[in-house]
Amino acid sequence: MWNLLVVEDEAIVRMGLRYMVDWEAQGVCWKAEASNGEEAVKVLEAEDIHIVMTDIRMPGMDGLDLGRYIREKHGGHIQVIYLSSYDDFPYVKEAIRLGALDYLHKPTMDEKEVTAALRKAIQLLEQSTARAPERKWSEDERNDWFVSLLDAYTYPQKMLLPELAEGQFNEGLWITAMRLRDDAADHMAAASARDHLKFMSIRYLIDEYVARDWGGIVFHRNHREILWLAPAKSKEGLEDHQSKEQYLDRLRSKVFELLNASIIYSCSSVYDDFRQIPEAYLEVELKFPVNQQSDSLHVRLAKEYVDNHLLEDITLMKVAESIPISSSYLSRIFLKEVGESFSDYVIRNKVIYAQKLLRETNKKIYEISEILSYTNPHYFSKLFKERTGMTPLEYRNR
Incomplete structure (x- = not known):
């Protein structure tokens, strides 16, 4: 279905034209009306219009100015049919120069004449659509x-x-x-x-x-x-x-x-x-919660326990007993809500604290390992490298 915009300052002409033709039978949708060129431009910016049927002479922005706008902004994607009176012939030459598809005499036009102009417009639109490649969006x-x-x-x-x-x-x-x-x-x-x-x-x-x-x-x-x-x-x-x-x-x-x-x-x-x-x-x-969390009460309590006991040897069993819930249930809901396992969450937070000590203190690696309740400094260094991509010493010296 091709969309039609009719631009005519006389309402009675618009009404007569609307009921003169079975637009749908011609494959045309009477999409919008405008009483002058300025209104028509607003419609063209808001709607997908294919055919414009416009009076040549109107107050304000007339049909010729509208035709220039259409040619500049839309090229051959919109077909323009002009409506003219007997005394508009001096304007018709300019309309043709602007690429008018056809012009109709308002006092004598009939259904057959309007339909013929529409068919000509649709034929050109179909040819243009077939030639034009579909726009590629980045x-x-x-x-x-x-x-x-x-x-x-x-x-x-x-x-x-x-x-x-x-x-x-x-x-x-x-x-x-x-x-x-x-x-x-x-x-x-x-x-x-x-x-x-x-x-x-x-x-x-x-x-x-x-x-x-x-x-x-x-x-x-x-x-x-x-x-x-x-x-x-x-x-x-x-x-x-x-x-x-x-x-x-x-x-x-x-x-x-x-x-x-x-x-x-x-x-x-x-x-x-x-x-x-x-x-x-x-x-x-x-x-979305203000702090972008979506934790249940049990998961929040588990996190609070980790925060308060980060320097201790934290196990899932200890935390589950402190809530209290079963360790298997805590493990399941923690992974579902936080997106990582409870043990990974604990290790990650310990590594973050270790990074702070490495930046802000002169403590040795084994001392930091002991502070975080890792009895084996080699195991601590292994965990640290897995999560940061470097050893504790490399992190301190970078």
């Missing part, structure tokens, strides 16, 4: 366009990308936002800030994972947040809240397993159409 352009959907003030006027017209969102949509945790794998969080490649690896993994099972569109916001615009139902028909939570938990585990990156997420309710994307994103942002 990855950054595509990403920025999707980011513009998140805010009502930047929401685009036109749905330009084909991903939104494929029908996968016909039953609704929801949004999930994913971020690196503040407290898990601090060295990874710092690396992602310095190195976009690491962040993009996470984004590509998520894209590949959801494309297989659920579909939708994955993009990012300022290399800090990964957004997944998802269809209401998965490819297997899953749609309830519990199914989504389970799926996102599996996704989070996969990211940690393959890239050693721990993420948290927040997801919205299901919304009916694209115009509600800003509302869905606002819901997502409001659901």
